[in-house]
Amino acid sequence: MSGAVVVTAVEGVGEVGAGERIGGLIAAGLGRTGVEPRDGDVIVVSQKVVSKAEGRTRELATVEPGPRARKLAGELGRDPRLVELVLAESRRVVRAAAGVLITETHGGWICANAGIDSSNLPTDELVTLLPLDADVSARRIRAELVAHTGTRPGVLIADSFGRPWRIGQADVAIGCAGINALDDWRGRADAHGRALAATVVAVADELAAAADLARTKTSATPAVHVRGAERWWTAEDGPGAAATLQRPEREDLFR
Amino acid sequence: MSGAVVVTAVEGVGEVGAGERIGGLIAAGLGRTGVEPRDGDVIVVSQKVVSKAEGRTRELATVEPGPRARKLAGELGRDPRLVELVLAESRRVVRAAAGVLITETHGGWICANAGIDSSNLPTDELVTLLPLDADVSARRIRAELVAHTGTRPGVLIADSFGRPWRIGQADVAIGCAGINALDDWRGRADAHGRALAATVVAVADELAAAADLARTKTSATPAVHVRGAERWWTAEDGPGAAATLQRPEREDLFR
DSSP states (O other): OOOOEEEEEOTTOOOOOTTOOHHHHHHHHHHHHTOOOOTTOEEEEEHHHHHHHTTOEEEGGGOOOOHHHHHHHHHHTOOHHHHHHHHHTEEEEEEEETTEEEEEETTSOEEEGGGOBOTTSSSTTEEEOOOSOHHHHHHHHHHHHHHHHSSOOEEEEEEEEEETTEEEEEEEEEEEESBOSOEEOTTSBOTTSOBOOSOEEOHHHHHHHHHHTTOOSSSOOOEEEEESOGGGBOSSOOSOHHHHHBOOGGGOSOO | OOOOEEEEEOTTOOOOOTTOOHHHHHHHHHHHHTOOOOTTOEEEEEHHHHHHHTTOEEEGGGOOOOHHHHHHHHHHTOOHHHHHHHHHTEEEEEEEETTEEEEEETTSOEEEGGGOBOTTSSSTTEEEOOOSOHHHHHHHHHHHHHHHHSSOOEEEEEEEEEETTEEEEEEEEEEEESBOSOEEOTTSBOTTSOBOOSOEEOHHHHHHHHHHTTOOSSSOOOEEEEESOGGGBOSSOOSOHHHHHBOOGGGOSOO
């Protein structure tokens, strides 16, 4: 029987500017929250704060939409400058209809608007792009946490994605370090001693979803601490989220 | 700042037979686990145990595949008896390719094999179907928990679904009672006082995912207790998961 999984918002991280080291801010926040970090813990960091720290923000006023963006924006009823950014961040359009633009980013994630977002930013004119490589972000934040805390928590970068067929967004992982993103039970025996056929659990996505429950969308709680996920923690950083969670096109029926 | 979310597997519920009252088994399990239930708690129950209790199991040996099932099974390389059951449980086939059969169930859920599953059952020949209406199941289990514990936890029925574009399964909600399945932040102000544009959080799915982290796939831990989700708890049972989480076809781009 496993112990409890405990999910706690890290207090007082607050606003983050370009060039800031998030790991140090989170380490200080853990202290304010009264959490003593340990190896085996997981820190879930929201994409937006990572993007801000990495300077992955754009002023829409500086974007000059091209003909393709203008045409698509007209069809969708969207801001052509936003559509220009989405196309620039994407390797393909998966769906464009009913006001919704779903693309596959250069980093391989399939989501609405290439993950570009304007909420919790000072003006409507400022947007965040996804980190160029959130696995690299996770490894860097982990190294900062090691330096500041002397412990080696796993780090996960989470973003809110919509889903086909289901209403609402749920947080998923777009980057990780020190976490087995997948828990592969295939070949292991079930409670009746029979091999489990098709059970591969997207642990990193479930951790992201769990972390989201401890935050509110209106307050600045960009980091969440998870204890009780030790069985998926690894000392080495590992291959990250993109290499493990992205379904290859040849195995995918929906693009 | 919200408090911690604490997710604990309920011990000793074990195997469940047709006609058993799950609520009573969970109430006893909570005692063994050392959890004192309260209003505001959430109990997440896995679909399989609900299906077993409701007699929603089938022996494949009793299934006679029709011509459509035989043809589709041949194309997919699947057991024609399983395909017959999937078709009988479905109102439409969404995708059938590469050995994968994704359908929309009569209950409105879109998932592989209409949610039919053979893991953690005594033989390969026995499978579970989804509950006919897992919102009804959740309301019944909640009433049993009220009777046995004198408290009124929310109840959520969870199943593991695969996802387009992403490897691995994550647990989602297919039924609930006493939980706001969606947390709608649209119109509320973000940290900068600006209205949040498109943020509707699928809380029930995030709760299901969080609960899955406290279980293992090989042991019988069909129920999980969640504390710290009080802000989504409701005294009344509410509309359930199907009415709130299923995206209407006219708003969906992937069927």
